[in-house]
Amino acid sequence: MNEQSLNRLISIIMLVLSLIILVPFLIMLVTSFKTMGEVLAPNFTFIPKQWAFFNYIEAMTTGNWGRYFFNSFFITAVAVVVSLIINSVAGFAFARLEFKGRDLLFFISLIGLMVPQQVTMIPVFLILKHVPLAGGNDLFGQGGMGWVDSYMGLIIPYIAGSFGVFLFRQFYLNFPKSLDDAARIDGLTSLKTYLYIYLPLSKPVLATLIVLKTTSTWNEYTWPLIITVSDKMKTVQLALTLFRDETNVQWTLMMAATTLIVLPLLIIFLTLQKYFVEGIVTTGIKG
């Protein structure tokens, strides 16, 4: 088998695998256009007999979806922007700056990767509930709700994250030391070196983190579940529970809403795909 034939075979295999991965998405899409009767029919049909476009209208009028989407967009946007700043600066410091206790600090930050979210959830919840002077609290963090059921409560836990720090550090370690030396000769401070040299070269890793952070924040379910109380603070993932009760799921509406929820992620991924792949390669992160 020559190289061309081998490449063709690999391409065919990759194409088949891609199609297999796409099947659940296609089923989601076609289910969103079916009637409930057709979903529950004994014989499965892939293409809807009647295209029920009204599922989308019904799904979006069940609950305050405008508000849910705004909440998710706002939380995700702020969390992604702030975490990019914090993670890139921290990653730069750990990779390029010499200071006492650097490796120890980095190791401590990595512990965050080893502790499951479920372990820290309740302590974080308690800290946020007792934030002084927030949500009716006094100076000692007592008497009110703190940041429970607020945007701050939904955003703050997402903006830190050892994974992002680790990712940036790995990326910045690949740069030659001569780059720092040149910057120093030109009279740049560490901050300016970061801003004028490293940050403009960080597109791949920034794109990678934007995609990963956006996906994880947008899709987060458990944290919004416990931190929100009122309907007006619900995120899109929480709102999906509107379509299920104890034993039944309104599949058609659920799939219609899910299709709309997936769209922003799809757009972001397609926009940043080129940089994302580059970032994965250059930082050595394997899926």
Added chain:
Amino acid sequence: MKRILIGLTCLVILVGMAVGFNAPAESKGPAVKLSFWVPGESNNWVEYWRGAVKEFEAANPDIQVELTVTPSNGQDIETKLNAAKLSGTYPDVFAAYLMFIGSRGARNEFAGLEGYVKKWDGKNDLFDSVYEMGKYKGKLIGLGFCPSPTMLVYRKDYFQEAGLDPNKPPTTWEELANYAVKLTKKDENGNVIRAGFDLPMVDAFTFPEQFMRQNGSVVIDEKRQKPRFNDRAAAEAIQFLADLYAKKVSIPFDFQKGDTFPFMSSRAAMSFLTPNQIAKFMESNPALKDKMAIAPVLKRKVKKAFAGYRLFVIGKESKHKNEAWKLIQFFMSKEQMKKRMIDLATPVVRKSMTQDFIKLDPANKTVLEYVEFGKGKAVVPWISLYIKYAEQAYEVALNRKMTAQQALNEAQKALEDELKKFNLQ
């Protein structure tokens, strides 16, 4: 360009901070704020709760009710309750599932209601089950408001097709088994294409439990808080179901996934459904309204059915227990019950309203029979462990890996060992 980007970034952060600090602080308003949690149900239920809360607030201007619709999944509710308990934000009033009476009642999370009920005019008008279901170790901590019986429904048209009288549904186990065989349709290879009876394959503990009770088993001794599901009566019941399953009268399905029941897609002639499932079935198949009927409660040694319940509870740590009771009283009033009866097809729990419920639909007489003879999940703190082992035993017996008696003996022993291990016995 860079400056604009940096400026925009800072702006986003500042707006975020500003909005964040704008958390729902205690502002000047009504004297009392009640938090009220309800598990998510159909949209009609959510609309009902919202409307009822508004009505209550209008009638009680000094009380504001903050309604939280939680997800319906029990585990999600547990997560929310745990966080609320640790942070002191436990709801004042909660529309709890029956399982929470045992699991949370054991942790003393709900306030006693005896004192309030004693002084209440409406107390003698309620069914006994309203109180019985809400007791943990004899102490009243919940008030049932929404029974959810699992009822035997059947398709009249399939009965006629099989030469059976559509007005004579099965009333005994033997009839159920005979009818199931007659109603089953198979293809030339012997594969079931239409089940005679929906026999669940997995997640089915509430399903066999009603048969166990009909045969005289107590399943769980709630007074002594001991499992008792390996007696002969229970084993006979499970064996009956296993033998029926062996006759290939059903299409396997998951009992916890209400919309996957073969009956829901017209692939079964008989099934056990909740009122909620029946409503969904009718919604999807309006043409079948006259072709479906409810059979009376099956009888073996005794008449028993499985009936879940939703109950109102008051958080033990609530600072507004009197106002919380006021809200519960409002929901238990005749007017609100009538609304739920008409708009949501909820069975009534007031004796004085039974005739109104039957007038609404003659089939409701049978529904009330299920409520009357219904028994829900046992009120014990280890109910989830029992479910795990009871389901295992049922599945093992159904798959003919052991006799029903052996499977139940093993399951009960494993449960007892686990209870000892965690000092729950």
